[in-house]
Amino acid sequence: MVSLEVVHASNARLKELGPGLVALxxxxxxxxxxYTAKAFVHNAISPRVYIVGRNQDAANRIIKECETANKDGKVEFIKADVSELSEVDRVCKEIAKKEKHLNLIFQTQGNLNLRGRDESSEGLDRKMALNYYSRMRFISNLLPLLRTATTTPPHFSRSVSVLGSGGGTALDTADLDLKNTFTGSRCAGHTITMNDLMTTEFAQRESGITFSHCAPGAVxxxxxRELPFWARTATKVLYQLITPLTVGQDETGARQLFMATSGIYPPSKPVEGAASASGVSPDKTIEVTKGASGSVGDGGYNLTWKGGVTNGKMLPEYRQNGVSKTVWEHTMNVFARVEKINQERGNVK
Ligand SMILES: NC(=O)c1ccc[n+]([C@@H]2O[C@H](COP(=O)([O-])OP(=O)(O)OC[C@H]3O[C@@H](n4cnc5c(N)ncnc54)[C@H](OP(=O)(O)O)[C@@H]3O)[C@@H](O)[C@H]2O)c1
Known part of the structure; x- marks a missing residue:
């Protein structure tokens, strides 16, 4: 658990990583x-930031607020519905045209609705695509830019997925994409556990990059907004009742920025001779974190909203008995299947 004081002090030192950090x-x-994008823009020197979503008006407002917070920052909106992987591919191509490296990918796309399985023409449930497949696709597509960030000063390269780490749910390996057994809670459970496992899978393959899956707490x-009226009303009432237990907007932005940049979450093999490759140097009161594989500083971290480690009870077993590899292979197979579908439809963007 990291105190808010340590979080703020670390974020204020983000400037140590130098000017021109690029983040998506x-x-x-x-x-x-x-909240996290704003905290990043506020604390970084001359950052270049891409924000992705569907709501142009919200993006315009956020860009204005960022310009006020940091006149040397540049924030650009890329409008896309990323519940379809063809759109993820289009966004990645657009970014790759503009940038040679990417220091941070931070992903929070998602919704809360009570629709059952809502399958896109790519054969994936849209909520599962938002929580999991689109996130892994962004990381996979943009690995070349993350790798270039490891070889370019300040050698800082990270990927963060915010969903609900802790892997509390057993996976149905016969139906990982829940084609036949979809429910809202199974969708949440599967995508959380699969995000958890993929932090280690990516970290083991990419030693210069940190991969994290973070929980946000109740924010x-x-x-x-996509819930029916009665459920939105119930949610509002619930939020009122649990207000003291919720995490505020500024604290959320600050804590998530900390998890995205602090040196207590280094990659497994940061570039030698560049302290910034590990992230913002931690103060003496906190230590490098134990990663998801159980080793200190292993480059893959499943984190609570307060920045501590959380590993669901079946995750170590899943890593040992091959389920983690099955999830990796399943994900790559889904990508290949969807690519084929899009090629056949002439939908390659
Ligand atoms: N808030 C909490 O207490 C809480 C707790 C646990 C986990 N989480 C998880 O944290 C993540 C972020 O949640 P949040 O509370 O920040 O929700 P939010 O305020 O609704 O933000 C969700 C973001 O996802 C984007 N998005 C949704 N569908 C999209 C689509 N089809 N294409 C592109 N972008 C899309 C939305 O943008 P547009 O509307 O512009 O498309 C919005 O920017 C979610 O995965 C959520 O499940 C949240």
């Missing part, structure tokens, strides 16, 4: 992504 925030037209956001 997917799902930053609202909520946790918005008042627009997450309930």
């Amino acid at each position: 925030f997917v799902g930053a037209t609202s909520g946790i992504g918005e 008042k956001t627009n997450l309930a």
Whole structure:
């Protein structure tokens, strides 16, 4: 657990990483992504930031607020519905045309609705695509830019997915994409556990990059906007009742920025001779964190909203008995299947 004082002090030192950090925030037209993107712009020197979502008006407002917070920052909106992987691919191509490297990918795309399985023409449930497949696709597509960030000063390269780490749910390996057994709670459980496992899978393959999956706690956001009226009302009442237990907007932005940049979450093999490759240098009161594999500083971190480690009870077993590898292979197979579908439809963007 990291104190808010340590969080703020670390964020204030983000400037130590130097000017021109490049970051992508997917799902930053609202909520946790918005709060974190603003905290990043506020604390970084001359950052270049891309925010992705569907709501142009919200993006315009956020860009204005960022310009006020940091006149040397540049924030650009890329409008996309990333519940479809063809759109993820289009966004990644657009970014790759503009940038040679990317220091941070921060993903919070998601919704809360009571629709059952809502399958896109790519054969994926849209909520599962938002929570999981689109996030892994952004990371996979943009790995070349993350790798270039490891070889370019300040050698800082990170990926953060915010969903609900802790892997509390057993996976149905016969139906990982829940084609046949979808329910809202199974969708949440599967995508959380799969995000958890993929932090280690990516970290083991990419030693210069940190991969994290973070929980946000209970945060008042627009997450309930797609719920029916009665459920939105119930959510409002619930939020009122649990207000003392919720995490405020500024604290959320600050804590998520800390998890995205602090040196207590280094990659497994940061570039030698560049302290900034590990992130913002931590103060003496906190230590480098134990990663998801159980080793200190292993480059893959599943984190609570307060920045501590959380590993669901079946995750170590899943890593040992091959389920984690199954999830990796399943994900790559889904990508190949969707690519084929899009090629056949002439939908390659
Ligand atoms: N808030 C909490 O207490 C809480 C707790 C646990 C987990 N989480 C998880 O944290 C993540 C962020 O939640 P939040 O509370 O910040 O929600 P939010 O305020 O609703 O933000 C969600 C973001 O995702 C974007 N998004 C949704 N559908 C999209 C689509 N099809 N294409 C592109 N962008 C899309 C939204 O942008 P547009 O509307 O512009 O498309 C918005 O920027 C979610 O995965 C949520 O499940 C939240």
